[in-house]
Amino acid sequence: MDSSGAPTTGDARAVRAFRPVPVHVGGGVHAGGGGPAPAAAFRWDVTGDPRDPLAVALRHASRRDAEPAVAVVLGTAHRSGDSALLLEGIARARLGAGGGRRLVLLHRGAGGGSLLRSAALESAGVESPGVESPGLRVAALELPVRDAGPGFLTHVARLVRDAAPGAELQVAGDGTVTRTGWRAASLPELPVPPDGPALPGGAALVTGGLGGLGLRAAAVLSAVRGYRPVLLDTTAPGELPRRPAALLRRLCDAPPGADVLTVDVTDHRAVARALGRVPLPVRAVVHCAGVVDGGPVALTRARDLDALAAPKAEGLGTVLDALGPGALRHLVVFGSVTARVAHRQLGGYGLANELLRREALRRAAALPRCATVVAEWSLWSGAGQAHEMGAVAQARRMGMAPVPLAPGMAALLRLLRWPAGARAAGAVVLTGPGDDRTFPPEGSNEWCNSPT
Numbered sequence: 001m002d003s004s005g006a007p008t009t010g011d012a013r014a015v016r017a018f019r020p021v022p023v024h025v026g027g028g029v030h031a032g033g034g035g036p037a038p039a040a041a042f043r044w045d046v047t048g049d050p051r052d053p054l055a056v057a058l059r060h061a062s063r064r065d066a067e068p069a070v071a072v073v074l075g076t077a078h079r080s081g082d083s084a085l086l087l088e089g090i091a092r093a094r095l096g097a098g099g100g101r102r103l104v105l106l107h108r109g110a111g112g113g114s115l116l117r118s119a120a121l122e123s124a125g126v127e128s129p130g131v132e133s134p135g136l137r138v139a140a141l142e143l144p145v146r147d148a149g150p151g152f153l154t155h156v157a158r159l160v161r162d163a164a165p166g167a168e169l170q171v172a173g174d175g176t177v178t179r180t181g182w183r184a185a186s187l188p189e190l191p192v193p194p195d196g197p198a199l200p201g202g203a204a205l206v207t208g209g210l211g212g213l214g215l216r217a218a219a220v221l222s223a224v225r226g227y228r229p230v231l232l233d234t235t236a237p238g239e240l241p242r243r244p245a246a247l248l249r250r251l252c253d254a255p256p257g258a259d260v261l262t263v264d265v266t267d268h269r270a271v272a273r274a275l276g277r278v279p280l281p282v283r284a285v286v287h288c289a290g291v292v293d294g295g296p297v298a299l300t301r302a303r304d305l306d307a308l309a310a311p312k313a314e315g316l317g318t319v320l321d322a323l324g325p326g327a328l329r330h331l332v333v334f335g336s337v338t339a340r341v342a343h344r345q346l347g348g349y350g351l352a353n354e355l356l357r358r359e360a361l362r363r364a365a366a367l368p369r370c371a372t373v374v375a376e377w378s379l380w381s382g383a384g385q386a387h388e389m390g391a392v393a394q395a396r397r398m399g400m401a402p403v404p405l406a407p408g409m410a411a412l413l414r415l416l417r418w419p420a421g422a423r424a425a426g427a428v429v430l431t432g433p434g435d436d437r438t439f440p441p442e443g444s445n446e447w448c449n450s451p452t
């Protein structure tokens, strides 16, 4: 993108990519010796569905005279009410004195670990003059959809009891325990010469398409891939400031043209109506709709969390429902590294992006002919909200490596060559050139340097 906003792409190698890899940390159901439930080290205060077998197991393992601890038990997908349960668990754990501030999340896909991570980071520090607080001690366990085999719940109760503060573990059906490590990765190569125009008649839907990054992505998809962009946004063209308005005009005037749909991506009917009028098959979706908002987790309400998540996770579902799986070949979802590492004041935003990733990867199962990738970007420089808010310089001081606009757009083009099919669907964290002191996170340092 040059200074006028015209689409150019830079060297995608200036962007660093990392893939999550499972790192084995423990054996299966019988590794702990089986046998009866472990002696309880905690007095559990459990929130969530009281009939969930996990909640029942924790209550059984609870001892009245032990240290208090809070557990939040959630299901397979984030449901209405789950944001409130997460905040309630955090609030209850904060009430615990000193070392009692222990909080464990158990879920089978609903997520929430990102919010707990930020809550823990924000709670550490000076409690009152001269009194340092260690803050919340959080851990998260992601379990299989169904408990497998005898002894599984005993195994989980033992893992919960022993989970170190900050642990985020995945437990497989056979009880094997892993955590997420990170491996430096290469993005798919672009063909030489670069892709010609897409199939005649192809359209690319960009949600949040009038936003800082959405508009630039649309320009690149049009100029380099030959798609006709369909820009879906709550912002109307007339509300755009001068420079993006000029870029939009150029996009609409140059072949293959562009369409603008002024629609809320969470409004199922309006989205279905608007997309039903698009005359071309939609080959690609780049989901950029989102709201950036910050604030400490302790002061956040459930409806704030839901409002942040709605355009991201729910919006993605709305668009995919309206399009159907038939023509779609590429789905690139704009997520954020805040879903992977804690950032002060961005717990709600991190949760929205975690739920977005989970929803995208769940949806990929129903898109066998589509290449699905969740791009979990660091912040961008040169355009986008962080740039507009003047947050880039501060992020650099914090050790982050922002993604420059032109190499970021070149990376987007490479993400459009992600392999198709549900098994290949995945997430990738993307940071800018140079060392990023905030990613991969400390403690995940079994990450491996060799690009795959």
Ligand SMILES: NC(=O)c1ccc[n+]([C@@H]2O[C@H](COP(=O)([O-])OP(=O)(O)OC[C@H]3O[C@@H](n4cnc5c(N)ncnc54)[C@H](OP(=O)(O)O)[C@@H]3O)[C@@H](O)[C@H]2O)c1
Residues within 6 Å of the ligand: 207, 208, 209, 210, 211, 212, 213, 214, 232, 233, 234, 235, 263, 264, 265, 266, 287, 288, 289, 290, 291, 292, 310, 311, 315, 334, 335, 336, 337, 376, 377, 378, 379, 380, 381, 383, 384, 385, 386, 387
């Ligand atoms: N910029 C970064 O550094 C960065 C880093 C990591 C990830 N991301 C992600 O990348 C995406 C694009 O970011 P950006 O910087 O371009 O943000 P942006 O300039 O704020 O663009 C987002 C666009 O989405 C629109 N939108 C919000 N809610 C919507 C809804 N319900 N239906 C339809 N449109 C809606 C916004 O409209 P309104 O202005 O009217 O709300 C805005 O035009 C976001 O999802 C963001 O979380 C950005």
